[in-house]
Amino acid sequence: MQNDGRSNAESAGSERPTLSFGAAWQYAPAPEASDWVEIPDRRGLFLDGAFVAPASDQWFESINPATEAVLGHVARADASDVDRAVQAARRAQPAWAALPAEHRARYLFRIARLLQERARELAILESLDGGKPIRESRDVDLPLCAAHFFHHAGWADKLELAFPGACPEPVGVVGQVIPWNFPLLMLAWKLAPALACGNTVVLKPAETTSLTALRFAELLQQAELPPGVVNFVTGEGPTGEALVTHPGIDKVAFTGSTAVGKAIQARLAGSGKDLTLELGGKAAHIVFEDAAIDSAVEGVVRGIFFNQGHVCCAGSRLLVQESIHDAFLQKLVRRMERIRVGDPLDKNTDMGAINSRAQLQRIEALVAAGTSDGARVHQSGCELPGKGFWFRPTLVSGVSQADRIVREEVFGPVLAVTTFRTPDEAVQKANDTPYGLSAGIWTDKGSRILWMASRMRAGVVWNNTFNRFDPGAPFGGFKESGFGREGGRQGLAAYVRRPGGLVQG
Amino acid sequence: MSDAHEGTGARPAVLKTWKLFVGGALPRSESGRTYQPAAARHCNVARASRKDLRDAVEAARKGQGSWWNRDAYNRGQIVYRIAEMLETRATAIVDELVACGVEQEVARREVEASVDLCAWHAGLCDKVGVLLGSQNQVSGPFFNFSTIEPTGVVFVAAPEQPSLLGLLALLLPPLVGGNAVIALCSESAPLAGLAFGEVCASSDVPAGAINLLAGPRAELVGHAAAHRAIDGLLLAGRPEPSVGAEAADSVKRVRWCDAEWDAPGLAERVRRLDWVEPFVEVKTLWHPVSGW
Numbered sequence: 014m015q016n017d018g019r020s021n022a023e024s025a026g027s028e029r030p031t032l033s034f035g036a037a038w039q040y041a042p043a044p045e046a047s048d049w050v051e052i053p054d055r056r057g058l059f060l061d062g063a064f065v066a067p068a069s070d071q072w073f074e075s076i077n078p079a080t081e082a083v084l085g086h087v088a089r090a091d092a093s094d095v096d097r098a099v100q101a102a103r104r105a106q107p108a109w110a111a112l113p114a115e116h117r118a119r120y121l122f123r124i125a126r127l128l129q130e131r132a133r134e135l136a137i138l139e140s141l142d143g144g145k146p147i148r149e150s151r152d153v154d155l156p157l158c159a160a161h162f163f164h165h166a167g168w169a170d171k172l173e174l175a176f177p178g179a180c181p182e183p184v185g186v187v188g189q190v191i192p193w194n195f196p197l198l199m200l201a202w203k204l205a206p207a208l209a210c211g212n213t214v215v216l217k218p219a220e221t222t223s224l225t226a227l228r229f230a231e232l233l234q235q236a237e238l239p240p241g242v243v244n245f246v247t248g249e250g251p252t253g254e255a256l257v258t259h260p261g262i263d264k265v266a267f268t269g270s271t272a273v274g275k276a277i278q279a280r281l282a283g284s285g286k287d288l289t290l291e292l293g294g295k296a297a298h299i300v301f302e303d304a305a306i307d308s309a310v311e312g313v314v315r316g317i318f319f320n321q322g323h324v325c326c327a328g329s330r331l332l333v334q335e336s337i338h339d340a341f342l343q344k345l346v347r348r349m350e351r352i353r354v355g356d357p358l359d360k361n362t363d364m365g366a367i368n369s370r371a372q373l374q375r376i377e378a379l380v381a382a383g384t385s386d387g388a389r390v391h392q393s394g395c396e397l398p399g400k401g402f403w404f405r406p407t408l409v410s411g412v413s414q415a416d417r418i419v420r421e422e423v424f425g426p427v428l429a430v431t432t433f434r435t436p437d438e439a440v441q442k443a444n445d446t447p448y449g450l451s452a453g454i455w456t457d458k459g460s461r462i463l464w465m466a467s468r469m470r471a472g473v474v475w476n477n478t479f480n481r482f483d484p485g486a487p488f489g490g491f492k493e494s495g496f497g498r499e500g501g502r503q504g505l506a507a508y509v510r511r512p513g514g515l516v517q518g
Numbered sequence: 519m520s521d522a523h524e525g526t527g528a529r530p531a532v533l534k535t536w537k538l539f540v541g542g543a544l545p546r547s548e549s550g551r552t553y554q555p556a557a558a559r560h561c562n563v564a565r566a567s568r569k570d571l572r573d574a575v576e577a578a579r580k581g582q583g584s585w586w587n588r589d590a591y592n593r594g595q596i597v598y599r600i601a602e603m604l605e606t607r608a609t610a611i612v613d614e615l616v617a618c619g620v621e622q623e624v625a626r627r628e629v630e631a632s633v634d635l636c637a638w639h640a641g642l643c644d645k646v647g648v649l650l651g652s653q654n655q656v657s658g659p660f661f662n663f664s665t666i667e668p669t670g671v672v673f674v675a676a677p678e679q680p681s682l683l684g685l686l687a688l689l690l691p692p693l694v695g696g697n698a699v700i701a702l703c704s705e706s707a708p709l710a711g712l713a714f715g716e717v718c719a720s721s722d723v724p725a726g727a728i729n730l731l732a733g734p735r736a737e738l739v740g741h742a743a744a745h746r747a748i749d750g751l752l753l754a755g756r757p758e759p760s761v762g763a764e765a766a767d768s769v770k771r772v773r774w775c776d777a778e779w780d781a782p783g784l785a786e787r788v789r790r791l792d793w794v795e796p797f798v799e800v801k802t803l804w805h806p807v808s809g810w
Contacts (some may be wrong), residue, residue, distance in 0.1 A: 160657065179792065189753045275766045282762025282772075290769065449767075449799075465647045466803050467665075475806040483656035487664050491799045493748075493769045497523055503664060505791075518751065518762040518772035 017034040040353070043360040045147045048135045052085045052224065058094055058247060059230035061101035061241025068093045073249075075224055079357050079366040080143035084478050087223045090246040092255040095215070098244040099261040102186045102213040105241030110183045110211035113168035121166030121209060123236040128159040128201075128477065131232065131512030133508060135225055139197055140357040142224040144402070145320050147358050157482055158201040161500075164484035165205035169507060172210060173501050181509035183211035185263030185472040188256045188514035192269045193219035195322035198267055205484070210508035212264070215244045221369045230390065246265075254280075262286060266323070266507065271422075271448070271493050276374055280452030284512060287517050289507045291424040291489055291498025297443035298328030298479065299433075302337045308477070310344045315427070316453055316479040318352055318364055318406050322426035323372070325494075326419045326451035326481055330419060332439055335432040342410060342430065344393050349406045354395045354482055367402040376404050376425035382445045383418035387411045406517055423447070426455060436461065451493030453479045472498070519607055536563040536572060536708070536730065539715025541577030542725025545665055548573065553733070563708055566733035567581040568741050574700045574729040575747050581726020582698035588724075594643035597694065600721045601636035607717055608633065611682060614709035616795070618680035623698045631785040632682045637643035638789055639690040646694060650798060660678055666764035666798040668696030669771055670749035675735060677754035682714060683784055688752050689777075691793040693728065702727045702739070702740040708732035731799040740764065743772075750797050771796050 055063040055072060074083045090098075109461070128135070134163050135158075136150040145154070148365040157287025172181045191199040196218060207214050218226040226245050227455045233243055246252055259279050262288035267277055271292040281288050298316050300309045326327045357365035367373040382388065388411045397403040408432040412419050421428045433439040443452055450471040454462055454476045466474040472490045475481060482488065487498035497507045523675040545566040546552075549567040554560075566574075585593065604611070608629045613615045615625035633685040649668050654662040672692040677684035681704070689701045733736065734800030739757065742748050743764035751761070757774055765772045 085802050099563075146550070179790070271769070275769060278766035279763040280768065283757065283759030293596055293768070296590035347594050398572060412557075462805065466801075467667075469801075472799060472801055474801060474803045476803060478660070478804055478806050481658070481659075481660065483654065483662070486654045486656050486802050486804070487652075487800045488802065489800065491667075491669075491801075494798075495769060498800050501664065501802075502652055503650070506795065511790075511792050513787055515752070515775050515796060516755065518757050518765070518774050 040361045045358045047137045055086045056227045059245040060148050066153045077141050086441050090252045091249040095255040098215040098246050099259050101241035102215050106213040109242050109476045118166045118169035123163050125159045125162035131424045139225050141400050144357050146362040146365045154198045158197050161201040161205045161484040169209040179511040187214050187264045188262040189216040189266045190253045193222040196222040197225045206270050206508045207427040217246050217253050218363045220249045290495035292495040294325045294494050295446045295448045296451040297327045297330045297332050299332045299439050301456035302334045303457045305331040309455040310348050315429040318426050319480050328453045331430045334435050338432050349393050352406050367404050373402040385416050418497045446469045447493040450494035483493040528670050536712050538564050540574045541729040574765050578698035584724040585727040586696040590644035594640045598640035598721050601633050602720045603717045604625035604633045608716035611713050614713050618707035620680050628683045632686050635785050639694045642694050661805045664800050664802045669797045672697045672750040673748050674701040675753045678704050682710040685711045687788040692797040695798040698727050703732045706779050707733045756810045
């Protein structure tokens, strides 16, 4: 057990109040300068290698969720804009696929390098537009983005090794729709394998977080990527619908909510288009009594409060072994109190702003309505900024398996705590959900880790760690968390067709 | 079989009642209904109802655990046992195909190819994980690997032509992926498929791991698409869009292949991993590496 440096004073009968970390250690503001990142008021759609105005000339605001200030205006693409984008991608596809594979790889390597060179600028823009702490956009999102392009660059000229004897061919033109929680990282997850396999792309960023995709388009110009290989159409739901249903698209890749994923799957039924879905989750985070408790506390905190809990694989259901429940909860609550919530651009900030007012309202509604009698809600007492969208780190204990807070994806910094007695019960509770994206297991016993991990109906299992990502590690869901993988050799399968293969229905 | 129709004073043959294969048993339809298949009007075949399908799903969910919890080596032995039993029943199954209108020589070749296909898949059981899994070279001090696991219960609709090979080409890939399979035989020519159920019944296949139904295809496929405890669909022939739309409500894995079944070439065409891939789930495990 670690000594946190206060127990001596307390046991000596000091009159110091109970530990209030935030008040005792005030951090001076440490803002990342953002004035050098220029944001044009309007940028347009990225079609055929150039920025163009939407046909309708309609624009909508993109705001900073931490201040509600308007950052700029984003084009609302209609069906005719989507059609222009798809036509551009179609025209570009044969030549892109016919390039020597090493040349295709070279463009991806260039993009990876450009991402590294302009990482800070993009990280700042990501935090401004989406509300995530600069520490995360700078240290997680951007490095992973670059790594994703670098990794897939190396696949572009090794597809015959990835699929021996199967004569892999590009699918064609891919329509991709991505969410607002990791705008650039999801863009990288989608674009890199698609391009490596010889496909061209029309991608729609999320409406609240389009700015970094448009900045990324400038990188594509710098990389001299042939026009039409990548096209960005910005807009809301109708833009996405026009994209996924466009007859000129051969494959759709979607990351987002399970409800929308199901609707897309239903719309594409019988179309002959390929489809991969990365949908919602309600991950169980299981802590056994023999776990390294302090590490587990850090892991659980990382699992649910990383990126304000806007993470599809967030560890939103804590299953703690009954014997250590009280002690674990006490440590967890104390640790939660120390999370610094505030200005996303402050380098000391742990948790930033909720991405949008709509999302904040969803979280508030679910926390208010999602618990039964006997539930106890613990919230951090941290100060919240006056403007912007904020939600305190929250933990709900005493909940039952049937409570909405346990069953539904909150997509916010809200942890539901339940208990178990035996490994069998942990397995049963963990799998008692229509989702199956991820799971976490904390125990010091190796054989139990493997026993538990093999029984988790989930696509990613983090053991004595959580929320780790790598371009070489396949990521994706079981059950209603979707199908298809992103990353690694298995992820490439979503972007090739093999002659004689089965057709998706 | 043919003796029954000669009626020349020869010994009257004992005629078979054609039954379903569900949960390791050979039941009639719970509905009490039978039908005379278009290609074999002389037979009464148990006509699977929606309730029979639901029963099969229940049996398959139980059987799936029993199937997957075995060692891969043991699954391989069981699939090889199917090949052995099929070989000894080859003549009878050729007769069922001939009774449904297939030429004698074509039927013989097809049944032989079916036995061979079983043996090929028997040997795949303990290699699927090697071929579709991976050790992943991630950045940072982590041991990282991806294993494969079955999707769960897969509903298979065999091609409509009289064909054992067509049924097995669709049934075996999800099976070797560790799934339990509910296979719907050809509606008009179900005899070879139902005979395969009799083979399975004597091949050490765990109850519920393989289930065979016969009956109205459009109705049963539609019902399977909407059934939330079925995790995947593998269909011969392009399905109606409504099938995929129903299946979307539980995010089923849906695949189909064209229904042009050219028996001699087919057996080679289906020996491939990407027919297994849609019905296995990749699971990625992370663990830190440290020396303390």
